[in-house]
Amino acid sequence: MSTSVMVIGAGPAGLQAASTLSHLGFDVTVVEQQQYLGGAVARHQYQVLMPDFSSGPELLRHLIERVNEDPHIKIYTGTSVEDVSESRDIFSITLSGAHAETIQSHAVVLATGFDHFNPARDGKYGYGIFPDVITGAELEEMFAKGPIRRPSNGEVPQSVAFIYCVGSRDRQVGNTYCSRVCCAVSAKQSIELREQLPKARISMFYMDVRTYGLWEDSLYWRSQEEAGVVYVKGRIAEVTEQHGRPVLKGEDTLVRGPFEWPFDLIVLAAGMEPSRGTHDMAKKFQVSLESHGFIKQAHTIHNASLTDHPGVFVAGAASGPKAIEDSIAEGDVASLAVFDYLKAKVTL
Ligand SMILES: Cc1cc2nc3c(=O)[nH]c(=O)nc-3n(C[C@H](O)[C@H](O)[C@H](O)COP(=O)(O)OP(=O)(O)OC[C@H]3O[C@@H](n4cnc5c(N)ncnc54)[C@H](O)[C@@H]3O)c2cc1C
Ligand code: SF4
Known part of the structure; x- marks a missing residue:
């Protein structure tokens, strides 16, 4: 079995994580519940981005092209996580929707983002x-x-x-x-x-x-x-x-x-509020939430992507309100943390 990592959520954080994980040598599956990629940037069609007035569509194109063109990344849109079990540090993740199958994964990055306060x-x-x-x-x-x-x-x-x-x-x-x-x-x-x-x-x-x-x-x-x-x-x-x-x-x-x-x-x-998907995935992957309902970072200063469940990492707005630049940076942080975690366990 090759070393595989699942990224859940295909907003800026998840897309960045997928691309970096692939560069680090992993096979990556991205699971996104919507039919489209890009998270909130795509959902609300941000045209001009804060802080530098750069183009939202261009950022999306860049993030999406990289994952679409990468042979080591599978993209499953219209797909949700139904069930999770874990044995000997390997997650068995049963999916539903457009790609109903069970996937074995050595690590998981939760990049399930935020919902707008209504x-x-x-x-x-x-x-x-x-x-x-x-x-x-x-x-x-x-x-x-x-x-x-x-x-x-x-x-x-x-x-x-x-x-x-x-x-x-x-x-x-x-x-x-x-x-x-x-x-x-x-x-x-x-x-x-x-x-x-x-x-x-x-x-x-x-x-x-x-x-x-x-x-x-x-x-x-x-x-x-x-x-x-x-x-x-x-x-x-x-x-x-x-x-x-x-x-x-x-x-x-x-x-x-x-x-x-x-x-x-x-x-x-x-x-910004924790998304429903963030709550749902925290429950399924047994990670704790902090007091406002975002995913709890186990060591905020030491490494932003560690949760309190070994093998499960977090990136982007799933762990608290943040800008795109920080969400993308955390996609990289989570990928390196996955690398660090897996290098001791499997042959890379
Ligand atoms: C009005 C507004 C304007 C903004 N404009 C800017 C701006 O100009 N510049 C800036 O830096 N920031 C801006 N932001 C913040 C920006 O939207 C976030 O930083 C960014 O979207 C966070 O990226 P993310 O990938 O963590 O989460 P998201 O963009 O929320 O993406 C999460 C993805 O995960 C998916 N998902 C959730 N749950 C599941 C599940 N269970 N299974 C599968 N998929 C799931 C969602 O469908 C979504 O596609 C703005 C925010 C708001 C509210
Ligand atoms: S950034 Fe903070 S202070 Fe400013 S509007 Fe949002 S919640 Fe209020």
């Missing part, structure tokens, strides 16, 4: 009720499909508000963590919006702005200084509707005054 779970934003309240992911899809218009009436929006930390840093909805990318993604989106809407009023309603590290200049300051975006530190009480326009009610916490402003379009920077 703002309808928190009624105060009017999401799912007022058509002009959309999520950041839906704005990405709007950028991909055509000009930005108000969903309610097809008109060009003259004012756009972003609400930060929707479903993140919020004890009431049960997600106390920061989703890490949404401040920067919103700043990127505001700069893109400005190109399409030169006269629109664009406002960001934030608790804190976390465009951390090197992203501060290229995103936060650029959105203000070049794109004329206004940042308001405020608490949002609710979104209502008047005369067919969503109205943002809250308090400006710097000047300590209430506001009630109508906008043509409201974009909710909805955070």
Whole structure:
């Protein structure tokens, strides 16, 4: 039997892991539940990526071509893991869907990613009720499909508000963590919006702005200084509707005054939650979750990809909110950790 590794999930992290594992000499099977590859980048058709405004479709092409052209990588889309058993450090993994078979694997990389927080779970934003309240992911899809218009009436929006930390840093909805990318993604989106809407009023309603590290200049300051975006530190009480326009009610916490402003379009920077697939795979492969429901990294500082189950590794947003650059880097980290783990056990 050749030395085989299964990668579950074909987003940026899983695709990178598959390619690197193959370079390291393993036979790789990638199992993806969807019919397409590329994870959230493909699902929401990200066109322009934060932080460097590079092309989403080009990144996908690069990641996908490498795995498609590699004779040591099998890609199983439309396929799920049904059952897992383990004997003498070899996993027997029974698949269902398009490729219903049982595969023996020496190691597994879980790259099952995240789901978007659904703002309808928190009624105060009017999401799912007022058509002009959309999520950041839906704005990405709007950028991909055509000009930005108000969903309610097809008109060009003259004012756009972003609400930060929707479903993140919020004890009431049960997600106390920061989703890490949404401040920067919103700043990127505001700069893109400005190109399409030169006269629109664009406002960001934030608790804190976390465009951390090197992203501060290229995103936060650029959105203000070049794109004329206004940042308001405020608490949002609710979104209502008047005369067919969503109205943002809250308090400006710097000047300590209430506001009630109508906008043509409201974009909710909805955070990242552990995906259902992440929970499901954690259970099937018997790895622990950390307190927010992401896969627990056994040694966060020592090696980001180790779980508490030998032979099972994690990469990307399955272990917590993160950007594409970190997810791809973790695909490599997990591959090297697999190599380290298997070199002592099998002949490579
Ligand atoms: C609105 C928005 C915009 C963003 N824009 C950017 C950006 O511009 N730049 C940036 O760096 N980051 C951005 N991000 C973050 C980016 O989406 C993530 O960093 C990235 O998608 C994580 O990659 P991943 O491979 O870990 O997970 P995912 O992209 O979530 O991929 C996981 C894959 O696993 C599959 N899967 C899940 N469970 C199973 C299962 N049980 N069996 C089989 N397959 C399974 C899923 O179908 C999916 O294809 C954005 C996030 C949001 C919310
Ligand atoms: S990245 Fe920004 S918007 Fe997202 S949860 Fe953190 S502070 Fe809130």
